[in-house]
Amino acid sequence: MPYPARFRPAPTAVDGVALHAAADTAAARRVLTPDALALVARLHRTLHADRTALLADRAERQAEWNAGTLPERVEHPAAAGRWCVARLPADMRRRRVEITGPVSDARMVINMLSRGADGERADAAMLDFEDSLKPSWANVVAGVENMIGAARGELTATKTDASGAVVKTYALDPDDMPLLMARVRGLHLDEANVRVDGEPVAAGLLDFALVAIHTARALVARGKTPAYYVPKVEHYREARWWSRLFALVEDELGLDRSTIRATFLIETLPAALQMEAVLYELRDHAAGLNGGRWDKIFSDIKCLREHPDRVLGDRADIGMNRPWMRDYARELIRVCHRHGALAMGGMAAFTPGRDDATREAQTAKVVADKEFEASIGHDGCWVSHPYFIGPAMRPFLDALGGADNQLGVLPEDLPARPDLMPQGGGPYTMDGLRTNVRVGIAYLKGWNEDVGCVAWDDLMEDLATLEISRAQVWQWRRHGVTLASGEAVTDDLVRRVFREEKEAILLALCDAHGDDADALGRELARYARAADDARAVFLEPEMRPFLTTTSDLAAAAPPAGGDGAAVEAVPATADAAA
Known part of the structure; x- marks a missing residue:
């Protein structure tokens, strides 16, 4: 069959499967075995049409909300009765603290799966192909x-070290x-580097x-559960698609039904309005909801972006x-515990900081957040x-009193x-606008370097933030929000704040890099480019549904400076926060 430009048949010659030329690396060949690619092809051919229809449904619902309607609760016709998810495996019943991070960096993965210097270890590690990972081919x-x-x-x-000598294993x-x-x-993401019958495969299908x-x-074989997290579901029919995928793979691998278990993130407004229906569709494979x-x-912002009475205030004030x-x-x-599934709390997105006072303050924030959740x-x-594993664990130890979970607890x-x-x-404040702009610059700087x-x-800060x-900046512009300072949020104001925050960041970089002129010049150029890229995204006339809906095509070599790990960016300064 003919292949698109720069694509060629997969190296294992699976019929109908094509790989982007630059993606055909030695590492890719180790994971894209004949059996693996044949499985991907069968799954794509079985599920692609349904995925396309589900994504079209999303666009149709958003158009209705943009026209003035509001999202409504959706009841599942079969979910109202008494039922339970498949019995939880023993190794999934205690998940008091889960640590998350990008799956692409081996050192980071090992650290997430190991005890720290303080002897603390998480109950689970969620290795991430999604929000904390730039989905470059090398990273995947x-x-x-x-x-x-x-x-x-x-x-x-x-x-x-700099000479190449191993200093730590x-x-x-x-x-x-x-x-x-x-x-x-x-579900929304395509993997651009792999095509089946001329169509890009679903990125999540490929990962799974x-x-x-x-x-x-x-x-x-080792008595452990193949466990997964699934993000961004928006309808119970999407949960059905994923459950069908799990069942197909169980059958292909000769595994009993319900061997594969998944926790679904309830992280969209539509899914929040149909949690029970989502869980019902997942009942054979559900481990819980998060x-x-x-x-x-x-x-919330995206779904209600055209509703002037639903314009949210500063992101820091929404908790x-x-x-x-x-x-x-x-x-x-309530939904999870009523049906025998675990209910997982959210992310404490704090970093320890660089000094004792900051670490103490950050730890107090984590503890307060986890005390509430527990x-x-x-x-x-x-x-x-x-x-933060130890500090986050303590509130759950206190609440559980020796039990593995709180399945018997129902909210009163x-x-x-x-x-x-x-x-x-x-509140709508200049500080809130500046925070959004700074995050945009910092994140796009990492993104440009293959970091998520x-x-x-x-x-x-990951893709979600x-x-x-x-x-938020788009919504404030769209509705002409007036800040507490009296200024209206216009394109000109956003451009001005981008200019000021870029200058503040560049000044902080000059202080941080001292006399290393070469390193300083490289960082200045990277942040300047990121500021331009972020400004362009923030000022788009129409809000794109996601930053991206497709991965990048593989490059001949990874971008300079990118290794898949988290980037420790320039700290805040008094000038930057002004």
Whole structure:
């Protein structure tokens, strides 16, 4: 068959499968085995038409909301009765603290799966192909290889000095590892580098199929559960699509039904309005639901972007203190516990900071957040840094009293149908606008270097928080929000703030790099480019649904400076915050 320009038949000659020429690397050949590619092709041919229809449904619903209607609750015709998800495997019943991070960096993966210097270890590690990973081909392939090494307990990595000498070796303890989980990419994303019958494959399907075929049977043989996270579901019919995918792979691999287990993130407004229906569709494969609060805020803005009475205030002021956010978490707990599934809390997106005072303040924020989550009945939570595993664990230890989870806890005084619709209102401040702009610059700088999460102003910013920042600025522009300072949010104001924040960041860089003129020049150029890129995205006339809906085509070599790890970005300065 003819192949698109720069594509060629897959190296294993699976009929109808083509690979972008630059994606045909030695590492890719190790994971794209004949069996793996044949499985991807069969799954694509079975599920592609349904995925296309589901994405079209999303666009149709958004058009209706843009025209003035509001998202409504969706009831599943069969979910009203008494039912339970498949019995939880033993290794998935205790998930008090889960640590998350990009799957592409072997050292980071080993650290997430190991005890820290303080002896603390998470109960589970969610190795991420999604929001904390720039979905470059090199990162995706490295992620699959790291999953294989982790599943076998054999993953190793080294740290070298400037001369290339090994100064530290990293290795797993296969007898002391947390639950291994992979978060695949969302339904909306195409993997541009792999085509079946001329069509790009679904990125999440590729992630899941490759990880499953290389690790699921090995995990089962060791008495462990092949466990996954799935993001960005928007309708129970989408959950049905994923459950069908799981069942197809179980059949292909000769696994019993319900061997594969998944936790779905309830991180969109539509999904929040149909949690029980989503869980019902997943009942054979569900391990639980997770309250993905940051993407949920992004979805709230995106879904209601044309509603002037629903314009949200500063992102820093939108937390679990808001009634619709608090009740969204409580309803998730009620739905999960009523049907035998775990209810996982959200991310504490703090970084430890550089000094004792900052670390103490950041730890107090994490503890307060996790005390709230444990107190309302969550079974566990997320952290983004090993430093916070112990502090996040303690509130759950207190709440659980020796139990593995809080499945018996149901929220009290929660209406049968709580109002989960976001309510508009301030504060709308210049500080909030500046924060959004700074996040945009910092994140796009990392993105341009093949990195999907950045430590910035004492927070871990990933794709979800970038999406909030750009969506909020778009919404404020769209509705001409007036800030507390009296200035209206216009394109000219946004351009001015971008210019000022870029200058502040560049000044801070000059202080940070001292006399190293070459290093300073490179960083100045990278941040200047990122500021231009972010400004262009923030000022688009129409809000794109996601930063991207397709991965980049593979390059001949990875971008300079990118290794898939989190970037420690320039710290905030007094000038930058002014």
